[in-house]
Amino acid sequence: MDRQRNTVLEALLLERDFSHTGLADEVNEVVADLFGQRGRCTDRHVRRWVSGEARWPWTTYLLALEHIFGRPPQALGFVPRGKCSASLPARPSRPSSASTQEAPVHRRHFLAASAAATVALALGIDDTPVRGRLSMSDMDRIDRSIGRLDAHFFALGGGPLLGVCTAYVERLRDTLDGCAYGERVEKRLHASNSSLYASAGWAAHDSGEPRQAGLLHTASLQSALLATDPSAVARAWSNLALQARLEGRHREAVQITRAALDVRRVRQDPRIAALLHARLAIGRARTADRTGAARSLLAAEQAYDRVDTAGPAPTWLGFLSEGELSGLAAITHQALGHYDQAQAATVQALHLLPPAMRRSRAYYGVQLAEIHLAQGEHEQAAHTIATLDATSLDSRRITGRLAAVQHTLTT
Numbered sequence: 001m002d003r004q005r006n007t008v009l010e011a012l013l014l015e016r017d018f019s020h021t022g023l024a025d026e027v028n029e030v031v032a033d034l035f036g037q038r039g040r041c042t043d044r045h046v047r048r049w050v051s052g053e054a055r056w057p058w059t060t061y062l063l064a065l066e067h068i069f070g071r072p073p074q075a076l077g078f079v080p081r082g083k084c085s086a087s088l089p090a091r092p093s094r095p096s097s098a099s100t101q102e103a104p105v106h107r108r109h110f111l112a113a114s115a116a117a118t119v120a121l122a123l124g125i126d127d128t129p130v131r132g133r134l135s136m137s138d139m140d141r142i143d144r145s146i147g148r149l150d151a152h153f154f155a156l157g158g159g160p161l162l163g164v165c166t167a168y169v170e171r172l173r174d175t176l177d178g179c180a181y182g183e184r185v186e187k188r189l190h191a192s193n194s195s196l197y198a199s200a201g202w203a204a205h206d207s208g209e210p211r212q213a214g215l216l217h218t219a220s221l222q223s224a225l226l227a228t229d230p231s232a233v234a235r236a237w238s239n240l241a242l243q244a245r246l247e248g249r250h251r252e253a254v255q256i257t258r259a260a261l262d263v264r265r266v267r268q269d270p271r272i273a274a275l276l277h278a279r280l281a282i283g284r285a286r287t288a289d290r291t292g293a294a295r296s297l298l299a300a301e302q303a304y305d306r307v308d309t310a311g312p313a314p315t316w317l318g319f320l321s322e323g324e325l326s327g328l329a330a331i332t333h334q335a336l337g338h339y340d341q342a343q344a345a346t347v348q349a350l351h352l353l354p355p356a357m358r359r360s361r362a363y364y365g366v367q368l369a370e371i372h373l374a375q376g377e378h379e380q381a382a383h384t385i386a387t388l389d390a391t392s393l394d395s396r397r398i399t400g401r402l403a404a405v406q407h408t409l410t411t
Contacts, residue, residue: 003052008077010050012069020046023068030064039064040127055079058167130174134181139188142172146195147315153202154319157359157395162207165200172196190227194220195316198239205246208396214243230265234272235316238279245279250286257283270306271317277303278328285335293332300325319360323352327364334371343371362388362398369405382409 013023020043031039041061048054055078057065062073069076128145129138149168153161172193181189197220204213217239224232241256257280260266267273281296304325313320330345346368353361365388372381385405 004055005052006050006055006077008075012076013046013050016069019043020050026068027061027064030067031060049078056167056170058171059163128168128171128175130171130178132179134175134179134185134189136185136188139185139192142175142189142192143195143315146192146199149196149199150315150318153199154357154359157206157362157398162200162203162209165196165203169193169196169200187227187229190223191229191232194223194227194229194232194236197223198235198316201239201243205243206395206397208400210243210247214240217243230263231269231272231314234260234263234266234269234276238272238276241279241283245283245286250283254280254283254287254289270303271313271320274300274303274307274325275317275320278325278332281332282328282335285332290336293336297329297332300328319357321352323349323354323357324360326352327360327367330364330367330371334367334374339371339375343368343375346371358389359395359398362395362402366398366401366405370401373405373408378409381405385409 012018013020018026023046024041024043027041027045028039031037031041039060041064045054045057045061049057056062056073057078062078065076066072074080128142145168149161149165172189176189176193197216201213201216201220204210204216217236221233221236221240224236237256237260241253241260244250244253244256257276261273261276261280266276277296277300281293281300284290284292284296304322326345327349330342330349333339333342333345346364349364350361350368353364355361365384369381369384372378372384385402388402
């Protein structure tokens with residue numbers, strides 16, 4: 001795409017008597033006021049915005065610019081990268097006396113916007129090089145940023161993070177095309193791209209964007225293949241299998257998962273093997289393969305028994321624990337109609353999952369309520385829903401199921 005100068009922003013700078021450095025300082029002050037941590041905007045960022053080199057700044061700076069000029073991003077001359085980046089979260093503000101009576105949904109939107117901007121600030125997307133020589137230390141920083149993004153996903157859900165993910169995807173694309181690097185760094189960069197695409201795909205799922213999620217997971221697989229990284233390939237196949245299951249293509253989900261497990265290095269990694277076997281059990285249960293589902297559950301348990309829990313785990317597998325495996329086993333039993341076993345396994349999952357895993361705890365809390373309803377236990381379902389902590393959690397997948405349970409209870 002040809003670069004087009006942002007004449008709107010340029011005119012506003014003249015009108016408000018802002019130099020490039022002056023606007024950068026003002027942006028940093030506003031970021032500090034809104035989020036408690038000073039921004040890292042420089043005159044270089046402003047020059048890129050005016051020249052059109054950066055057509056859609058990342059979320060924290062956009063929120064600050066909206067605050068400074070009192071206009072939405074498009075009215076400042078910025079051009080969204082796509083549907084998701086155009087949906088900028090509402091600007092955080094101090095609640096007035098009138099706003100304290102707003103509906104809970106408004107508070108959730110406020111918290112989501114704050115979360116997205118805080119994550120964007122913490123990641124330091126603009127610190128990722130797009131010119132010059134890329135080193136292994138640069139790759140270490142990139143991977144740490146993606147790890148922090150995954151950690152926020154486990155705590156918040158993916159809804160508020162989709163714009164952050166897509167902004168970082170764009171940044172890493174620029175890095176891939178604009179930097180010089182050797183073969184080892186090239187493979188690391190493709191692996192990091194694969195990881196980021198996978199995280200973005202999960203954020204799209206939570207945001208109710210299944211079509212975009214599929215495109216992102218496919219891109220994750222492509223980058224994993226370029227990286228020749230079996231673990232990244234297995235992760236991408238696993239996510240594509242999950243998407244197939246969510247879309248009702250259960251046999252395809254089974255076939256994809258089995259193909260991932262056919263890779264020897266994947267089978268030898270106990271964490272990945274445990275996850276894939278557990279998801280394979282769900283797929284087999286959905287295709288009425290009771291014997292196969294039981295075998296896969298046993299294989300998942302045996303694989304997890306080989307995990308060295310004292311050793312470091314890849315950040316994307318940080319959610320995998322005994323509690324998560326119990327939850328996945330519960331999904332299998334639920335699909336088979338074994339509600340007593342499903343209930344016991346879900347209760348065990350909620351007991352074992354740490355408080356920090358708020359997204360997983362909410363997911364399995366809703367699942368427990370659904371199991372209660374399937375057994376006609378409406379009072380128990382209502383009690384379970386009442387104890388859920390869904391404040392600031394942003395996942396349409398989870399809130400949609402929660403709303404369905406609440407509708408059933410009220411009707």
